[in-house]
Amino acid sequence: MKLQxxxxxxxxxxxAVVVLGxxxxxxxxxxxxxxxxxxxxxxxxxxxxxxLDTSLYLPERTPAPAVLLxxxxxxxxxxxxxxxxxxxxxxxxVLTYSARGFxxxxxxxxxxxxxxxxxDARQLVDKLAQRKEVQLDGPNDPRIAVSxxxxxxxxxxxxAGTDRRIDALVPVIxxxxxxxxxxxxxxxxxxxxxxxxxxGVNESTEDVCGRFTxxxxxxxxxxxxxxxxxxxxxxxxRRISPASTNTxxxxxxxxxxxxxxxxxxxxxxxxxxxxxxxxxxxxWFAGGHDGAYPDEKLRARIIGWIRYRLTGQGENxxxxxxxxxxxxxxxxxxQSVRTVRVPDxxxxxxxxxxxxxxxxxxxxxxxxxxxxxxxxxxxxxNSRLAQTPISSLFGMDLPGQQATFTSEKLTAQLxxxxxxxxxxKVSAVGTPGDGVLFVKVYDKDPNGNRTLPGNAVAPIKxxxxxxxxxxxxxxxxxxxxxxxxxxxxxxxxxVATTDQTYRTPTTPATYRVSLDSVEVPxxxxxxxxxPFPVGQLLGIAGxxxxxxxxxxxxxxxxxxxxxNLEHTPLVIQGLAKSxxxxxxxxxxxxxxxxxxxxxxxxxxxxxxxxxxxMLMGLITPTSGTIRVFGSLVRPGAPVLGRIGCFVESxxxxxxxxxxENLRLYWAATGRTPEEAHLEEALEIAxxxxxxxxxxxxxxxxxxxxxxxxxxMLGLPDLLVLDEPAxxxxxxxxxxxxEVLKRYAATGRTVLVSSHLLAEVEQTCTHVVxxxxxxxxxxGTVDEIASxxxxxxxxxxxxxxxxxxxxxxxxxxxxxxxxxxxxxxxGVACGQAIAALVxxxxxxxxxxxxxxxxxxxxxxxxxxx
Numbered sequence: 001m002k003l004q005x006x007x008x009x010x011x012x013x014x015x016a017v018v019v020l021g022x023x024x025x026x027x028x029x030x031x032x033x034x035x036x037x038x039x040x041x042x043x044x045x046x047x048x049x050x051x052l053d054t055s056l057y058l059p060e061r062t063p064a065p066a067v068l069l070x071x072x073x074x075x076x077x078x079x080x081x082x083x084x085x086x087x088x089x090x091x092x093x094v095l096t097y098s099a100r101g102f103x104x105x106x107x108x109x110x111x112x113x114x115x116x117x118x119x120d121a122r123q124l125v126d127k128l129a130q131r132k133e134v135q136l137d138g139p140n141d142p143r144i145a146v147s148x149x150x151x152x153x154x155x156x157x158x159x160a161g162t163d164r165r166i167d168a169l170v171p172v173i174x175x176x177x178x179x180x181x182x183x184x185x186x187x188x189x190x191x192x193x194x195x196x197x198x199x200g201v202n203e204s205t206e207d208v209c210g211r212f213t214x215x216x217x218x219x220x221x222x223x224x225x226x227x228x229x230x231x232x233x234x235x236x237x238r239r240i241s242p243a244s245t246n247t248x249x250x251x252x253x254x255x256x257x258x259x260x261x262x263x264x265x266x267x268x269x270x271x272x273x274x275x276x277x278x279x280x281x282x283x284w285f286a287g288g289h290d291g292a293y294p295d296e297k298l299r300a301r302i303i304g305w306i307r308y309r310l311t312g313q314g315e316n317x318x319x320x321x322x323x324x325x326x327x328x329x330x331x332x333x334x335q336s337v338r339t340v341r342v343p344d345x346x347x348x349x350x351x352x353x354x355x356x357x358x359x360x361x362x363x364x365x366x367x368x369x370x371x372x373x374x375x376x377x378x379x380x381x382n383s384r385l386a387q388t389p390i391s392s393l394f395g396m397d398l399p400g401q402q403a404t405f406t407s408e409k410l411t412a413q414l415x416x417x418x419x420x421x422x423x424x425k426v427s428a429v430g431t432p433g434d435g436v437l438f439v440k441v442y443d444k445d446p447n448g449n450r451t452l453p454g455n456a457v458a459p460i461k462x463x464x465x466x467x468x469x470x471x472x473x474x475x476x477x478x479x480x481x482x483x484x485x486x487x488x489x490x491x492x493x494x495v496a497t498t499d500q501t502y503r504t505p506t507t508p509a510t511y512r513v514s515l516d517s518v519e520v521p522x523x524x525x526x527x528x529x530x531p532f533p534v535g536q537l538l539g540i541a542g543x544x545x546x547x548x549x550x551x552x553x554x555x556x557x558x559x560x561x562x563x564n565l566e567h568t569p570l571v572i573q574g575l576a577k578s579x580x581x582x583x584x585x586x587x588x589x590x591x592x593x594x595x596x597x598x599x600x601x602x603x604x605x606x607x608x609x610x611x612x613x614m615l616m617g618l619i620t621p622t623s624g625t626i627r628v629f630g631s632l633v634r635p636g637a638p639v640l641g642r643i644g645c646f647v648e649s650x651x652x653x654x655x656x657x658x659x660e661n662l663r664l665y666w667a668a669t670g671r672t673p674e675e676a677h678l679e680e681a682l683e684i685a686x687x688x689x690x691x692x693x694x695x696x697x698x699x700x701x702x703x704x705x706x707x708x709x710x711x712m713l714g715l716p717d718l719l720v721l722d723e724p725a726x727x728x729x730x731x732x733x734x735x736x737x738e739v740l741k742r743y744a745a746t747g748r749t750v751l752v753s754s755h756l757l758a759e760v761e762q763t764c765t766h767v768v769x770x771x772x773x774x775x776x777x778x779g780t781v782d783e784i785a786s787x788x789x790x791x792x793x794x795x796x797x798x799x800x801x802x803x804x805x806x807x808x809x810x811x812x813x814x815x816x817x818x819x820x821x822x823x824x825x826g827v828a829c830g831q832a833i834a835a836l837v838x839x840x841x842x843x844x845x846x847x848x849x850x851x852x853x854x855x856x857x858x859x860x861x862x863x864x
Contacts, residue, residue, distance in 0.1 A: 038088040045097075047123035048116065050107035053077055054097040054124075057088035062133035065143040065167075065310035066093040068124060068159075070152030074199035076103025080152075083299065090303050092310070093134050095124060099155075101200065101211040108213040109200050111178065112151065113240050116213075118158045121146070125165060141165045145306050149173050150264070150289070154242055157272065160253070161245025168309035169249070170302055172256040173288050175264045176246075176271035179229065179237040187436055187459035188227040188503040191379045192263050197224070227503040246275035252309050253280045254302065258288020259324060259482045260454050262379050262501065266480030267419060270348035281305075281316075282345045284323035284417075284482060286337045290379065290455060321345035322528065323417055323482055340417075340525035348480050350418040350521030355407045355491060361425075361514040362403035366433050366497040370504035374398050374496050376440060377455030402496040405515040406444065412487055416441075416453075418521030419480040422493060425514045426462060427471035433509025435462035438499040441478055441518075442492040443485050447641060449672045450492065453483035459502055471512070493518055560632035568629065569594060569718045569749040570615070575624035576773075577610055584610040586773035588624070592718075592751060592766070597744045599760035599781075600753040602770035608753045611770075612647045612722050615751075616640065628718060641669070644716030646707045646724065654696035658687055658706045661695060666713050681709040686735060701728050708736065712743075719743065722753045737763045791829055793820045794845035795836065804839045805832060 041056040055077050067087050071079040076098035084094040099117055100107030110116040128134050128142045135143040145168040146156045153174025160166040175181040182189050197220055201210035209217035219233040229237070238244055253276050257269035266284060273280050287293050294302065301317040308314050319341045327336040375396040420441060437460045442450040456479030465472060485491055495513050498504045565571055570592040577585040585607040592598050600608050613619045615626055617635040625632060631639035652661045659682065666676040682691055687702060695703065708724055719740075725733050740763055744750050754760050760767065761781055769777040790812075795801045801820045802813045810832070812823040824832060829846060836843050 038085075044104075045124065045127060047127070048119045050100045050105065050120065052097045052100065052120065052124070053104040054095060055081075055084065056131075057084050057094040057096075058133050059088050059091045059093065061091060062093065063135040064091055064093050064133065065145070065307075066095065066128050066134045067306060068121060068128070068144060068146045069094055069096045070121070070146070070148030070155045071096070071099065071102070072149045073151035073196060074102075076105075078103070080148075083147075086299060087303055087306070090307055092306070093128070093131070095128055097124065099151075109211050109216065110213045111216055111240050112154050112158055113213075114158060114162060114245070117155060118162060121155060121159045122163050125159075125163065137165075137167070143167055143310055145169060145310055147172070147302075147306070149293070150175075157242035157249060157276075158240075158245050160251050161242065161248035164250065166251050168252050168254075168306060170254045170256060170306065171242075171272070172294065173258045173261060173264060174268065174272075175241065176268040176275070177238070177241045177243045179234055179241070180271075181264050181268065182237075183223065183229060185459050186228070186461040188223060189263075189501065190224075190227075190503045191501045193220075193224065195379065242272060243275065246272060247277055249276040250278040252278055254283065254305050254318065255280065256283045256285060256294065256298075256302065258291065258293075259284050259286055259326075259480075260291030261288025262377065262455055262457070263289040265454075265456065266348055267477070270419075270480070273345060274347070280345070281318045282321045283318060286324035286326050286482075288454075290377070319343065321523075322525070323523070325415065325482060325484055327484075339528045340523070341528045342523055342525035346418075346521075346523055348418045348521070349421065349477075350523040352421070352519035353414070353522050354517055354519050356517050357405040357407055357493060357515055359403065359405035359515065361512055363429065363510060363512050364403050364495065364497050365400050365511075366505050366507065366509040367401065368506070368508040370498050370506045372398060373498035373500045373504045374401060374438070375500050376438075376452060376457045377501065379501060397494060397496060398498070401498055402494050403513050403515075404442075405493045405495075405518075407491040407518075409446075409488055409490055410485055414485040414491070414520065415522060416481060416483045416485060416491075416520045417523040418482075420478040420518050420520045422476050422478065422515055422518050424460075424474045424476055424495065425471045426465065426474055427469050427512045428465040428467070429469060429510035429512060431507075431509060432462075432465040432467075432511075433507040434505030435465065435509075436460065436497075436502075436505045437462065437511070437513075438496045438502065439476055439478055440494045440496070441481060441483075442494060443483055444490040444492045445486075445671065446488050446638065447671060447675075449675050451672050453481040454479070456481050457499055457501060459499070469512075471514075491518070491520070562627060562630045562632075565627050565630035567594070568592075568627075569596075570751065571625075571627045572611075572615075573625050573627075575611065575614065575626060576622045577607075577614060577619070578622045584773055585614070585621075588770070588773065588775055590768045590775055590778050592749055594747050594749055595744050596766050597740055597750040597752065597764045598766045598768060599764035600751060600768050600770065601755075601757070601760060604755075605772075606770040607773040608770055609647065609722060610773075612645070612720060612751075612753060615720060616643065616645050616647060618647070642717045643720060644711040644714065644718070645720040645722075646711040647720065647722045652695045652703065652706065655694055657694055658691040658698070658702075661706070662710055662713060665710055669714070671714065676713050677715050678713065680715070681713050686732070700726075701732065704728055705732065715748070717748055719748065719750045721750070723755070724752060725754060725756055725759055733759060790821060790823050791832070792845075792847060793822070793832075793836065793843055794818060795820060796842040796844075797840070800839060801836055801841050804836055804841065808832060808835055 038057050038059045041058065043054055044051045045054050069080045069084055071077060077096040080096045084096045087094045098105040100120060101109035112118060125142065125144060126140060128144065129136065129140045137143050142165065144166060146159055146166055147170040148156050149172040153171030156169045156171045160169045182193050200212045215236065219236055222233055223229060255269045255272055257266055269282060273282050285294060285298055304314060304317045308316050321342040321344065322339055324337050324339050327338065439458045439460060440452055442452055444450050458476060458478045460474060460476055462474060463472065493515060573589050575585055575588040588611060602608050614621050615633060617633055617637055617640050620635065627633065628639045629642060631637060633639065662678060662681060686705060690702060704726055708721065711719060711721060724736060728736065740750050752764060764781055766780055767778065768775055793801055795818065798815045798818060798820050802815055805813050805822050808827055810822050810824055810827055814821040833843055833846055
């Protein structure tokens with residue numbers, strides 16, 4: 001489908017990207033298949049006063065059962081082309097069409113009005129009954145299923161609720177009530193509303209109603225301008241919603257709803273499931289309006305279900321209820337998904353488990369004008385944005401506007417599946433204001449990173465609050481999610497006063513809120529689609545037995561933390577490492593403070609890299625300790641998460657681009673994309689368009705820059721770089737130097753191992769010099785550089801200065817333009833300056849001669 005961009009569509013740009021790209025279409029469209037075993041007839045069919053653009057897919061063997069396939073809002077018959085071809089390949093007659101007001105069809109959009117769009121569909125069923133290729137159950141009664149996504153899914157329910165000829169239906173990511181979909185709990189979902197309105201405007205700006213009927217335009221204008229519904233608008237939305245006809249649905253129904261959906265959440269499928277009278281099966285899949293759409297495997301199962309219901313052939317591919325659980329990123333760069341099957345559909349509230357929350361009573365404000373407002377995501381783009389460098393821009397709670405209530409750390413995984421419930425105590429401080437709050441459920445990991453599952457937000461329209469400030473209790477059903485909260489994580493409830501996705505209150509107000517507990521839904525089931533892995537399970541059992549034996553032999557070690565060093569980035573004491581009689585590091589001790597850039601210097605074989613490998617927990621010291629922010633470093637220590645490192649050489653997947661390598665590396669850490677600061681890292685890499693190229697095409701210098709950027713992901717408190725300038729040209733070295741200085745200026749710490757003395761001298765604030773595994777000098781760069789007593793004098797008479805200094809017994813005097821360098825050999829600098837002034841020399845500056853190279857060679861010996 002093509003989008004014509006005109007000045008009247010500026011508002012619709014974001015919606016066009018997501019909606020026409022598939023956000024409300026029935027899956028994705030595809031090209032023709034020359035091997036297809038069907039033919040297609042395109043025609044305009046006159047029904048109910050309009051002419052609809054249709055395509056009829058006829059399989060080789062007929063007569064056959066039929067499927068009426070409706071498209072999503074903003075799409076047309078081409079949006080369903082891929083699905084139509086797959087159904088026709090399965091031997092079914094398929095009729096797709098552009099609904100009135102869309103594509104080449106005429107008429108006005110009435111949002112599935114039973115008298116208009118639903119009657120259109122009923123007359124299309126009549127037309128199918130007249131085709132000899134369609135199997136009949138009786139006169140004017142075809143064997144038929146109806147399906148569609150979003151807008152088309154609503155049409156499926158409305159048609160089946162008013163036409164008993166429908167034998168099966170598959171509504172996908174659809175709604176139960178438009179009133180609740182667009183104004184949940186009476187709070188206007190303005191972002192989604194604006195997207196949908198923009199899809200119905202004309203190319204011309206003359207008519208604000210665009211392609212909508214006058215009745216729909218009037219209702220939209222009221223909601224958009226006031227944020228509320230009159231009784232007339234509420235009755236209209238009820239009449240054109242499936243909720244009004246669901247009790248008439250007696251055909252077998254497969255409800256497929258998305259877990260990543262801020263438009264029509266899991267509660268809509270739950271309401272439909274409770275109202276439909278026929279046999280109902282429910283599927284929650286890892287997608288929705290904000291994410292992916294039914295993949296090839298799920299589409300094949302849906303087609304199998306339709307064939308089973310229409311022909312009686314095969315087996316029912318679905319149980320009563322199943323849901324997807326998203327896991328970690330696989331080596332292929334995609335998110336793993338497992339499906340859990342449950343013998344009975346428990347409803348969206350499942351089996352509740354109660355968690356106590358801490359936080360006490362908290363005060364939150366609604367700012368004047370409702371600005372700034374919190375950001376919980378970008379409707380229709382949330383899952384896509386999560387994979388981009390700008391994802392952190394689309395999730396933000398604001399201080400003073402949110403209260404948080406947190407559970408204890410979980411001791412085992414908690415799989416939340418459905419809608420949690422809370423009882424919130426609220427009181428007004430002064431004038432109650434508009435009385436709207438927004439509640440979210442966060443998954444908080446041990447590092448303090450929070451994830452908002454599904455970007456789900458539950459708006460609350462508060463009842464009138466007492467003027468005397470006494471509290472009332474409000475029961476709240478939170479947005480439905482599916483999320484495994486892992487062992488060691490916390491569940492956190494956020495109560496906020498603003499959210500950009502909704503029409504935020506503008507009247508300033510102050511509230512006191514408190515929350516003691518939350519009931520989260522748990523739905524146990526069994527994983528599907530995997531043969532019983534006897535061999536693998538035996539192997540796992542063996543590993544577990546071995547682990548238990550080792551656990552009995554070794555006591556569990558608690559994390560060793562020195563509270564006196566919790567704010568000190570690095571302390572190394574008595575560190576040693578030996579290999580079969582060879583001592584690589586011998587009694588090493590030094591300390592690094594916040595804001596320092598410390599250079600670790602030493603000739604080859606001094607033990608620098610061995611020290612860094614022990615610091616990163618890659619090898620175990622023979623003796624001594626390393627503490628990072630007070631925590632003892634050992635392999636797998638949690639504190640290693642606060643270190644960003646590049647030691648020796650970085651490993652990258654050569655067939656992936658630089659940007660993909662960085663994203664996958666960060667995903668492997670288990671932290672949220674928002675915490676990666678990927679944009680900053682890409683800027684540091686300075687690879688330009690090359691960041692999009694495969695790493696196997698990179699030069700050594702480009703790989704080096706990518707490795708430095710990888711080390712800086714997450715902006716770690718301690719950054720460790722081993723020979724970072726290798727392969728970089730002078731401009732790149734200069735750029736890296738400035739980056740490290742700015743990085744340390746934020747209060748973070750940098751440790752650099754290098755053999756480029758001039759670079760260390762210009763970059764580092766402090767230096768540790770190693771030789772044969774030991775520290776032979778440490779201090780500031782100036783202290784180390786002047787360790788030999790060399791002093792520089794900026795004077796107006798260099799020759800007289802040299803003569804005067806020699807008369808004092810100073811040796812090794814060197815004249816360099818207007819600067820005289822001398823080794824004072826114990827003569828005090830003040831005494832030398834006094835002698836020069838007495839001799840008539842004007843001394844403009846005197847101080848240590850900073851030449852790190854000389855000091856280094858003197859410390860380790862030139863022959864080393």
